[in-house]
Amino acid sequence: MSDDETQSAAGSSPQGSWRLFVPADVPFIYQLVAAVDPRWWRFSRHGLEPSRLLEIAEGLAAGVVVVDENGRPVACAVLADAGSAGTGTLEFYALPDPHAQAIAARLAPELVAAAFAGAPIRRLYHERFENDPDLLGEISTLFEVEVTFPDFALVDGGYESRTTSVTTPERLAAWQAAGAQ
Numbered sequence: 001m002s003d004d005e006t007q008s009a010a011g012s013s014p015q016g017s018w019r020l021f022v023p024a025d026v027p028f029i030y031q032l033v034a035a036v037d038p039r040w041w042r043f044s045r046h047g048l049e050p051s052r053l054l055e056i057a058e059g060l061a062a063g064v065v066v067v068d069e070n071g072r073p074v075a076c077a078v079l080a081d082a083g084s085a086g087t088g089t090l091e092f093y094a095l096p097d098p099h100a101q102a103i104a105a106r107l108a109p110e111l112v113a114a115a116f117a118g119a120p121i122r123r124l125y126h127e128r129f130e131n132d133p134d135l136l137g138e139i140s141t142l143f144e145v146e147v148t149f150p151d152f153a154l155v156d157g158g159y160e161s162r163t164t165s166v167t168t169p170e171r172l173a174a175w176q177a178a179g180a181q
Helices: 003-010 023-036 050-058 098-118 137-142 169-180
Strands: 017-020 062-067 073-080 087-094 123-129 144-155 158-167
Touching (some): 023 073, 123 144
16 A cells, blocks of 8 residues: 555545755755656756756745655745746646655645745746646645646647646635635
8 A cells, every 4th residue: 555545544644844945955856857857847948957957946036845754855846937027936846756746735725825925926827737747736726727828848748738827815815714714
């Protein structure tokens, strides 16, 4: 029985936590980008040359690493394109492993709330390819599809569409208030 099946049978969700990205996380981030290539488009679209990836990472507004119950990194979320326009893009990827993805999905509400709390964002975007795992979990219902680009890129031997969805701090607050009742 897998860890996820064991935890489901026990009635608990996978454990884990998140923390701000530190320079020591660079090898994990590279491993993650390579594992999901080309799905993390910001990093993958120009190849996987390490110095290029570091250059891209330096331009990000913020980043966090999701760790499992043993403190091992399993996912990463970054806030990109956050600027004076009041918008930002949440990019969130996990290792291609059901346990890592379950931890990421469980922590997604905290990460979205942290993005809004940490930056003056009025619209938070999230982009994903059509066959990406849903790492937003229960909070995915807050994101409305804004645009879909059909056959955007060649992924895993076939063309996949890419969707951009958006949410707002007002939607998050209403969702949080509804859950607190």
